[in-house]
Amino acid sequence: MANIHLKDLRHSYMAEPKGDADWALKRVDLQWRDGGAYALLGPSGCGKSTLLNIISGLIRPSEGQILFDGEDVTDVAPDQREIAQVFQFPVVYDTMTVYDNLAFPLRNRGVANAKVDARVREIAEMLELSDMLQARAAGLSADGKQKISMGRGLVREDVNVIMFDEPLTVIDPHLKWKLRSKLKELHQKVKVTMIYVTHDQTEALTFADEVVVMQEGEVVQIGTPVELFERPAHTFVGHFIGSPGMNVLPCELRDGGAFFAGSQVTLADGTGRPNGAGRLEIGVRPEFVRFSQTDGVPATVVRVADAGRYRVVETRAADMRVYALAPEGADIPEGETRLTFDPTRTRLYADGWLVSDNQEV
Numbered sequence: 001m002a003n004i005h006l007k008d009l010r011h012s013y014m015a016e017p018k019g020d021a022d023w024a025l026k027r028v029d030l031q032w033r034d035g036g037a038y039a040l041l042g043p044s045g046c047g048k049s050t051l052l053n054i055i056s057g058l059i060r061p062s063e064g065q066i067l068f069d070g071e072d073v074t075d076v077a078p079d080q081r082e083i084a085q086v087f088q089f090p091v092v093y094d095t096m097t098v099y100d101n102l103a104f105p106l107r108n109r110g111v112a113n114a115k116v117d118a119r120v121r122e123i124a125e126m127l128e129l130s131d132m133l134q135a136r137a138a139g140l141s142a143d144g145k146q147k148i149s150m151g152r153g154l155v156r157e158d159v160n161v162i163m164f165d166e167p168l169t170v171i172d173p174h175l176k177w178k179l180r181s182k183l184k185e186l187h188q189k190v191k192v193t194m195i196y197v198t199h200d201q202t203e204a205l206t207f208a209d210e211v212v213v214m215q216e217g218e219v220v221q222i223g224t225p226v227e228l229f230e231r232p233a234h235t236f237v238g239h240f241i242g243s244p245g246m247n248v249l250p251c252e253l254r255d256g257g258a259f260f261a262g263s264q265v266t267l268a269d270g271t272g273r274p275n276g277a278g279r280l281e282i283g284v285r286p287e288f289v290r291f292s293q294t295d296g297v298p299a300t301v302v303r304v305a306d307a308g309r310y311r312v313v314e315t316r317a318a319d320m321r322v323y324a325l326a327p328e329g330a331d332i333p334e335g336e337t338r339l340t341f342d343p344t345r346t347r348l349y350a351d352g353w354l355v356s357d358n359q360e361v
């Protein structure tokens with residue numbers, strides 16, 4: 001097991017990258033603590049697989065270094081890095097039995113038979129493959145094959161890190177939830193560093209203690225699920241996480257206050273005018289938008305959708321769509337209303353980035 005430090009990484013798939021857009025990873029510098037459960041979250045194409053393949057050594061970064069416990073492994077071959085990687089689509093030996101597939105990574109490293117057997121049965125039990133250990137992998141469904149793939153990733157106990165690249169893509173929805181909780185359980189048991197890549201916020205937030213959010217080849221925020229929810233460092237994070245995501249609304253700063261659609265909005269912090277900022281916006285999550293008859297921003301309710309414990313209320317205010325979440329049983333106005341934003345939860349963003357009085361954040 002190891003601490004992993006990705007030091008000043010950049011990567012381009014082009015021989016002669018020119019503009020920003022030519023870099024699949026623009027600049028990444030981050031550390032993964034030994035034994036942590038991490039998620040790498042971001043939309044398709046933001047560079048997640050590129051980053052994983054750099055850690056495992058399948059790709060050599062154009063610039064920067066990969067350190068395991070301080071030791072530079074940038075030029076160490078993939079099979080020498082002691083990493084398990086599970087890909088989006090199953091990698092199994094079709095002609096082998098399920099048992100032999102799971103045993104392969106251990107036998108390959110000369111692990112004693114008794115130990116192999118115990119470990120294979122333990123992993124099979126966890127993934128509910130015990131009944132089919134003697135079946136050929138070829139006969140299994142896509143789900144079944146991916147479970148073998150995951151099993152092969154989990155079977156070794158001596159790896160530096162186990163990485164999963166969108167492993168549940170081909171898995172049936174009802175199984176997804178189950179496997180996700182199993183992985184979490186397993187992590188708590190074995191404490192091997194795990195990095196779980198996904199574009200699905202629910203998967204990331206349920207699995208990880210710490211989530212790294214990426215956008216267009218850059219890390220925009222690293223935080224616990226609570227931090228990402230409560231204090232998005234960038235409007236992208238606010239919008240990408242949450243359902244619906246944070247409302248991001250244009251604002252003006254004048255007379256010492258922030259104004260949206262002509263109404264003054266009280267901010268949690270960051271009221272000082274940001275230096276030379278271009279685009280100014282306020283961010284407030286739908287959870288912290290309330291209806292009022294007397295105060296706030298004039299708005300019109302256009303749609304109400306039931307989401308179980310909450311109703312999602314879509315409103316329009318000054319041509320902007322603003323969502324509010326109303327708890328079960330709360331009164332929802334029809335037509336014209338006013339919106340107030342919880343002042344402790346309303347933040348200012350300049351060119352997408354959080355403006356804070358507390359410069360440490």
Ligand code: ADP
Nearest residue numbers: 013014024042043044045046047048049050051
């Ligand atoms: P993600 O896994 O987040 O979907 P990727 O790391 O696969 O993102 O891709 C990041 C960027 O690099 C994308 O623009 C993608 O088109 C590009 N890319 C990925 N793999 C290659 C490749 N082998 N050759 C050229 N470009 C690639």
Ligand code: MG
Nearest residue numbers: 048049050165
């Ligand atoms: Mg990918």
